Amino acid sequence: MPSRLRPIILTFGYLLAAGLTVWLTRFSGGVAFVWIASAILTSYLVLRPRGEWSAALLGCGAASAVATASFGLGPAAAAPLAALNVLEAVLAAVLLSRWVKHPGEFASIGEVARFMAAVGMVPPVVTAPFAAAAASWVTGTPFAANVLNWTAAHALGALTVMPLALLVGRGEFRDWRRSADRRAIIEAAALVGAMALVTIAVFSQTRLPLLFVTLLPALFATFRFGRLGAATCMALLIAIGGPLTLQGSGPLMLIDGSAGFRAQFFQLFVAVAFLTVLPAAAELRHRKGLFSALSDSEARYRLLAENTTDLIVLSSLDTTRRYVSPASKALLGYEPAELVGTKPLDFVHPDDRENYRALLEALTDGRIAKAVTRSRYRRKDGSWIWLDVSFSLTRDEETGAFDGYVASLRDVTERRDAEEALRLSEERLSLALESGSDGFWDWDLETGEVQFSERWFATLGYDPGEARGDIASVAALFHADDVERARRLMIAHFKGVTPTFQCEYRLRRKDGDYVWALSRGKVVSRSVSGKALRIVGTHIDITQRKEAELQVEHLAYHDALTGLPNRALFSEHLRLTAARAAAKGRPFALLACDLDRFKAVNDSRGHATGDVVLQTVANRLRSIIRNDEFAARLGGDEFAIILPDVANANEAGEVAQRVIDTIGQPIDIDGQSAIVGVSVGVALGMGDPADQIFRNADLALYDAKAEGRSAYRHFEAGMDAAFTARNALEIDLREAVQEQAFTLRYQPIVNLSSGRVCGFEALLRWRNPRWGWISPADFVPLAEESGLIVPIGEWTLMQACAEATRWPSDVTVAVNISAIHFQQASLELSVRAALDASGLAPERLELEITETVLMQNTTLAVSSLMRLRALGIRIALDDFGTGYSSLSYLRRFPFNKIKIDRSFIVEIGDPEVAAIVRAIVGLAERSGASITAEGVETECQLDRVRQEGCTEAQGFHFSEALPSEEVGRFFTRDGLTVFDDRRRAVP
Structure with a gap:
């Protein structure tokens, strides 16, 4: 409208x-x-x-x-x-x-x-x-x-x-009309008609007080059709009863009074009717609403109960089951009817029954209205399952009193097994973490908060809760050198570049020390855009492992005995120094050092003493070099020093001389002195390859050793050729040893009293196929350095003894024994073998040693000499007066002969030298030793040595060294050749 x-x-x-x-x-x-x-x-x-x-x-x-x-x-x-x-x-x-x-x-x-x-x-x-x-x-x-x-x-x-x-x-009537069926419409029409007829009947007569009879159809209509029926009937009551009453009809005519009075009484009746019918309609609607809601609720509840996998049970306060949902079949194996009338305690596991009973008593007594428990229930097949049971009391709708409870039972067997497995796993993990060195951390990237396990705090010396749990406080514990690397690795993982975060870093403990930690982590939560939100990880104390690695690394690049850098670290440092020198355009120096006489000390006094010597040398090198300089032990008795910035060769030479002076000082070991020297090769580098500079220094070192040791030499271009020649000579020398390609020359020794030849000194000679005769001064030092001197010495002993057997029985043969050969434990056996093989009488063999033998280890040397003398051979002290002579040698061992070095004989005309010779002769006489003057070349020298008291002499004045086949000329039918007053041999 x-x-x-x-x-x-x-x-x-x-x-x-x-x-x-x-x-x-x-x-x-x-x-x-x-x-x-x-x-x-x-x-x-x-x-x-x-x-x-x-x-x-x-x-x-x-x-x-x-x-x-x-x-x-x-x-x-x-x-x-x-x-x-x-x-x-x-x-x-x-x-x-x-x-x-x-x-x-x-x-x-x-x-x-x-x-x-x-x-x-x-x-x-x-x-x-x-x-x-x-x-x-x-x-x-x-x-x-x-x-x-x-x-x-x-x-x-x-x-x-x-x-x-x-x-x-x-729209109430419209809605009713749409939903009403034919029967309802007929019923409604009948009730309306009944209301109209009853009202007409009641108000059409005046004899009976049937006024309230009209309420009967009204109430019927109200109960059947609710508000619409009540309102319709009330309207009919007024529409019919009112006019009839005003016309003087109806039960109200029994009341005396005017028409207006009866009208007012009718109004009162209608008001009462309304107060009866409308509240009834309202209450009916309310109850229908409640009933509908209850029906809907019951329907929904039943639908839920009959379709849920949970078991729903309604029980009375005595715990007897009144209703059991169909889920009982799947859950417990029972039909619902089999469980109705039973009690839950009959199905609860004995171990859970007491707790279950106490909970039910508290529930049914009204002490609690709701409860939850987890218990084991017996299934029909006898097996047990875990159930989560929720209880809730129910009330009587009329009285409001508790009349029972509803229980919801859910199968949690799998979840409980999973929880138990998780619990055991967590216990094992916790045990592993507690027994190991792992700590756990959890970082919320949005809040910046970091959670740590107790092991993490223990690693750093903190009590739990003592250290702050924000990322800024944690970052403050990082070593400054590790922060950037850890940050870079963490960001890479946040961006997904790496699958996990892994980093080794140092953390500051509460006491200020640092510990090494290995941290591994993984982002476990990201936003929709991929932004990292949370990362968890472990933290392992790897301090011991790291220290071991550092120790291994140190051992890999440092000498275990001296603590100095080893050859590997030296090579790397030399390479870097050479590169920097080339870049800066400034030279650096390399000093190659090799100890002199160390092998003699090590062999004669034992390796323990040798180790002390090496450690002392290392400490002395440390005291010499500056902070920016570098010293290393290359192996054995070889050392090297790198001077990264030198002005010129003289500056490097000064350092080399300081090394020689410092290392050459006596070393006190258990009250005894050990003396070693050092030879130094110096090479400058600026732009040359590192290996070339090292080779140059090595060549200079060999030259220094060849010049007499305890000296330094600068590298010169010609040294390379000399080194090559030396290597070639060593190769030839080894071949000569294998082929026994040496010969002996014999120089006669004359008794100055009789003028007769009393013996010969065997002198080693070597003729090289390519170079001809090689001076002993060239190949003997090389033999000593290479160790070939020992087999050469053994061959010399054998050869000299064998050839001496062809001489007169009172003629001796003298053989020089090098210091290296003397230190060999096999020397005594070699002497015995030579004597036994040749049959030479021991008293005819004379071994000549130098003072160097006695200097290395006097006690050991004297002991060895005593054993050799016990064989019956003679011992001569050669080159007496040179080197570090000591009178104590003569007191501790009575030599058979003392040979005065030729350097004194050459200058014997000098009164001071003559006085020295005289003193030596005096010492020899007091010790019972004979005196041999070496290197007598002139008659004047012969006269002076005789005057000073020498008993024997040898030198070119008498004869040069001769091959063995020419020695026989000194022998006559009557004995040995005698030299006359003019020093001529008399046949």
Whole structure:
């Protein structure tokens, strides 16, 4: 319907209702017993939006004025009364909207009461005094009667029209018509007809007081059709009973009084009827709602119970089961009927029963309303399953008292097994972490908070909770040198570049020391965009491993005995130094050092002493070099020093000389002195390859050794050729040893008293196939360095003894023994073998040793000499007066012969030298040793040595060294050759 027509139709309806009321006053003595016009307007205002109120109020106000005027009141009263009618409708509509949430639904008795107050009590009471005053002023009727009539008529009109109008207006009738079947429609029509017939019957007779009989069909309609039935019946009651009563018919005629009095009594009856029927309808609706909700709830509950995998059980307070859901079959193997009437304790595992019983007692006693437990239940097949059981008490709907409980049982066997496995796994992990050195950390990247395990705190010496758990505090514990590397690796993992984070770094302990840690982690949570949100990991204390690695690394690059860098580290440092020198354009120096006489000390006094010597040398080298200089032990008795920045060769030479002077100082070992020297080769480098510089220094070192040891030499270009020649010579020397390609020359030794030859000194000679005769001064040092001197010495002993057997029996043969050969434990065996093989008498063999033998280890040397003397051979001290001579040698071992070095004989004309010779002779005489002057080349020298007391002499003055086949010329038929006064041999 168009909205513009509604106010018009409403106005005509209002006018019609008002006119009907005026017409009915003809039968009630001028009293309007019901005013339905205001109820129609109020219903419209409630049902329509406020935007449509203005037109409706204007139209109905005008209609009210017309109707009032037709009632016999003048315009003076019609206008105020019309305004009051409109005001009453507005007030009722406003109160109804505020007091009743859904007007017309009558959902409860309270809502019915508020409805009746909003439309039938407050508005009429408010407007009645004003309307009564206006009516009394115009008509002169009593004010009180007018108030009562206005209130009753308007209240009855509101109760008559509004319930049905609101229900119809809100579509209640339409909805019922759509949903009702034919039977319901017939039943409704029958009840309406019954209400009409009963009302007509009751109000058509005047003899019986059957007024309340009309409530029977009204109540039937209410119970059957609710609010709609009640409102319809009440409307019929007023529409039929009211007019009949006003016409003088009906049970109210039994009451004495005027028509107006009976009309008021009818109003009272209708009010009682409304108070009976409408609350009943409301309560019925409320109960139907509850029943529907309960039915829906029960349906949903049953649907849930019968379709859920959980087992639902309803039990009484004595724990007897009254209902069991179908899930019992799948869960326990029982049909629901098999479990109804049973009690849960009959199925609970014995170990869980006591706890289960205590919980049920607390529940059924009302001490707790809800409870949860986990227990084992026996299945029908005898197996046990774990169930989570939730209990909740239930109440009786009428009394509100607890009448039982509902239990929900869920199978958690798999979850419980998983939880148990997880618990055991966590225990094992915790045990592993506690017994090992692992710590655990968990970093929330959004908050910056870091959680740590107790092991992590213990590693750093903190008590749990003592250290702060934010990332800034943790980062402050990192060693400064490790922060950037750890940050770089962590960012790489955050970005997904690496599958895990792994880093070794140092952390500062509480005591200030640092520990090495190996940290491994993995991002376990990322945002939708891939941003890392959380990372967890482990932390292992690897300090011991790291120290071991550092120790291994140190051992890999350092000499274990001396602590100096070894050859590997030296080579790397030399390479870097050479590269830096080339880049800077400044030279550096390399000093190659080789100890002199170390092998003799090591062999004669033992390796322990040799180790002490090497350690002392290393310490002395450390004291010499500066912080930026580098010293290393290359192996054996070889050392090297790198001077990274030198001005010139002289500066490097000064350092080399300082090394020689420092190393050459005596070394005290257990009260005994050991003396070693050092030879140094110096090479400068700037742009040359490192290996070439090292070779240059090595060549200079060999040159220094060849020059007499304890000296240094700078590398010179010619040394390379000399080194090559030396290597070639060594190769030839080895071949000569294998092929025994040596020969002996013999130089006679003359007794100065008799002039007779008393013996010969065997001198080693070597003729190289390529180079010819090689001087002993060239190949003997090489033999000593290479160790070939020992087999050469053994061959010399054998050869000399064998050839001496062809000489006269009183002629001796002297063989030189090198210091290296003397230190060999096999020397005594070699002497025995030579004597035994040749058959030479021991007293005819004379071994010549130098002072060097005695210097290395005097005690050991003297012991060896004693054993050799015990064989019966003679011992001569050769080159006496050179080197580090000591009178203690002569006291500790009585040599058979002392040979004065040729350097004294050459200068014997010098009084000081002559005095030295004289002193040596005196010492020899007192020790019982004979004296041999070496290197006598002139007659003058011969005279002087005789004058000084020498007993023997040898030298070119008598003869050069001769091959063995020429020695025989010194032998005559009568014995040995005798030298005459002119030093000529006499045949």
